[in-house]
Amino acid sequence: MRDQTGADRRHPAGARAGTGASSSEEAGTQWSPSTGVDLDAGPKILERPDHSLSRGDLSPETLKVLYRLHKSGYQAFLVGGGVRDLLLGLRPKDFDVATNARPQEIRRLFRNSRTIGRRFRLVHVFFRGEIVEVATFRASPGPPDSPEDWEESIEEVEEDEEETAGPVPPAGRHEAVFGTPAEDARRRDFTVNALFYNIADFSIIDYVGGISDLKARVIRTIGDPEQRFEEDPVRMMRALEYKVRLGFDIDSQTTEAISRQCRLISEASAPRLTYELLETLRSGKAAGIFEAWRQAGLVEYAFPDLPHDSAGVTIAGVLEKVDGSIISGRTLATPSLLGGFYLARFFDLVGENTAHDGRIDNAGLLDALRDLVAPAGASMHLPNQTMHLIQQGLFTLTKMRKVPERGRQVLKLARQDYFPVAWELHGLAAALGLVSPDIHEGWRKALNRIGRKDRAEDSRTEGEVRRRPGHRRRPRGRRRR
Numbered sequence: 001m002r003d004q005t006g007a008d009r010r011h012p013a014g015a016r017a018g019t020g021a022s023s024s025e026e027a028g029t030q031w032s033p034s035t036g037v038d039l040d041a042g043p044k045i046l047e048r049p050d051h052s053l054s055r056g057d058l059s060p061e062t063l064k065v066l067y068r069l070h071k072s073g074y075q076a077f078l079v080g081g082g083v084r085d086l087l088l089g090l091r092p093k094d095f096d097v098a099t100n101a102r103p104q105e106i107r108r109l110f111r112n113s114r115t116i117g118r119r120f121r122l123v124h125v126f127f128r129g130e131i132v133e134v135a136t137f138r139a140s141p142g143p144p145d146s147p148e149d150w151e152e153s154i155e156e157v158e159e160d161e162e163e164t165a166g167p168v169p170p171a172g173r174h175e176a177v178f179g180t181p182a183e184d185a186r187r188r189d190f191t192v193n194a195l196f197y198n199i200a201d202f203s204i205i206d207y208v209g210g211i212s213d214l215k216a217r218v219i220r221t222i223g224d225p226e227q228r229f230e231e232d233p234v235r236m237m238r239a240l241e242y243k244v245r246l247g248f249d250i251d252s253q254t255t256e257a258i259s260r261q262c263r264l265i266s267e268a269s270a271p272r273l274t275y276e277l278l279e280t281l282r283s284g285k286a287a288g289i290f291e292a293w294r295q296a297g298l299v300e301y302a303f304p305d306l307p308h309d310s311a312g313v314t315i316a317g318v319l320e321k322v323d324g325s326i327i328s329g330r331t332l333a334t335p336s337l338l339g340g341f342y343l344a345r346f347f348d349l350v351g352e353n354t355a356h357d358g359r360i361d362n363a364g365l366l367d368a369l370r371d372l373v374a375p376a377g378a379s380m381h382l383p384n385q386t387m388h389l390i391q392q393g394l395f396t397l398t399k400m401r402k403v404p405e406r407g408r409q410v411l412k413l414a415r416q417d418y419f420p421v422a423w424e425l426h427g428l429a430a431a432l433g434l435v436s437p438d439i440h441e442g443w444r445k446a447l448n449r450i451g452r453k454d455r456a457e458d459s460r461t462e463g464e465v466r467r468r469p470g471h472r473r474r475p476r477g478r479r480r481r
């Protein structure tokens with residue numbers, strides 16, 4: 001198993017037993033982060049007895065992937081948030097694996113796998129109910145040039161059976177991007193996200209000072225924060241998400257860089273921004289994260305078209321109710337999560353379109369509602385179906401202002417594709433005091449009587465690949481077009 005340089009990748013010459021960090025790897029171009037960590041000193045290794053991460057904490061599928069790679073002679077590490085969260089005693093959202101096996105080699109080891117990404121090929125290994133993402137170490141001769149160096153292309157590579165059937169071709173067009181574990185660690189975003197758990201000897205390898213930052217509970221970019229945020233402005237949002245989710249501090253240089261660079265977030269691509277927002281809305285910590293984004297000046301540049309606070313109902317108040325729902329196990333569909341931002345404004349519009357005799361001007365209200373929702377729909381690139389569900393979900397609230405008297409009325413409404421969204425928004429509106437809780441309860445009983453389940457399906461949009469249940473692949477790409 002030789003690559004172009006003649007080195008045997010399965011058993012790298014001079015590799016320190018089990019760590020995968022050969023002296024030649026360490027001798028490459030070094031760039032010193034502002035952390036004061038001396039990268040030339042080589043990685044810090046925490047041997048098995050010196051850390052709390054146990055194999056039993058990994059999903060059986062992830063373990064299977066790590067062991068098969070290892071037994072086939074490759075380096076195999078658990079990387080990213082999985083290591084961070086397990087060291088903190090938290091349950092990871094997903095597990096990522098990094099290896100020196102090339103994508104084609106990974107595909108050969110796992111029949112149930114698929115290559116994704118054009119430029120940086122990742123392999124998704126499919127199991128029942130879980131996808132393990134396996135990436136080949138990527139090179140980083142200096143700070144990465146652009147986020148495209150990190151992010152793979154949006155497109156999935158067509159299944160190319162010939163690719164895996166023949167002999168492994170010589171190093172080719174993708175070869176330049178592959179690198180060593182040390183390089184792979186340094187191109188990651190924050191020190192606490194760059195720890196590697198080595199399945200060969202159960203040690204943890206720390207190339208960037210992540211262990212001490214984890215102990216100090218600090219989020220710090222790897223390298224100069226200004227430069228790292230210029231490369232990929234979405235990292236600013238990620239820093240604040242981790243701060244709130246983990247209860248960490250952000251290091252002062254990283255904080256200063258966010259306040260200087262916050263405008264840059266408007267250059268991030270709409271799908272990536274929308275992804276970050278939706279993941280946050282589903283996290284159960286949305287109120288805190290959104291407030292941290294707002295205070296940092298990111299919301300006005302990332303989501304300029306989302307409504308602001310209304311008299312009596314703040315966005316923070318709405319998000320607290322969303323969090324409450326998610327924490328108690330009641331997930332909300334995407335259109336309901338986004339529709340929540342519009343609830344208070346919608347009830348204002350209903351008032352504006354209601355005559356003295358209590359009749360609503362439906363056509364006028366629908367027009368006003370479209371005008372209200374359209375700008376964010378366009379700037380966030382929301383699919384038409386999501387827009388339809390948000391608008392119809394909100395509009396249907398006008399038909400749910402009283403406890404229903406006839407079963408037929410309930411049945412007719414409950415058959416509509418948008419009713420589950422309307423029902424979730426009705427629940428949010430009741431929690432916010434915009435609808436009487438008695439009326440909500442009345443509708444619940446009426447729905448139970450006709451045997452409808454009282455929850456919306458989580459309408460995941462097309463093209464989204466599930467990893468662990470509830471986790472979707474991060475969209476790629478930088479600029480908002």
Ligand code: ATP
Nearest residue numbers: 080081082093094096150187188189193194232235
């Ligand atoms: P989560 O708990 O939300 O899954 P995570 O830290 O695992 O958090 P992911 O988005 O799953 O985050 O990404 C996995 C890892 O990939 C991160 O821990 C980090 O090392 C790296 N990474 C992800 N996005 C970026 C980015 N934009 N720039 C640099 N590194 C990144």
Ligand code: MG
Nearest residue numbers: 080081093094
């Ligand atoms: Mg993750």
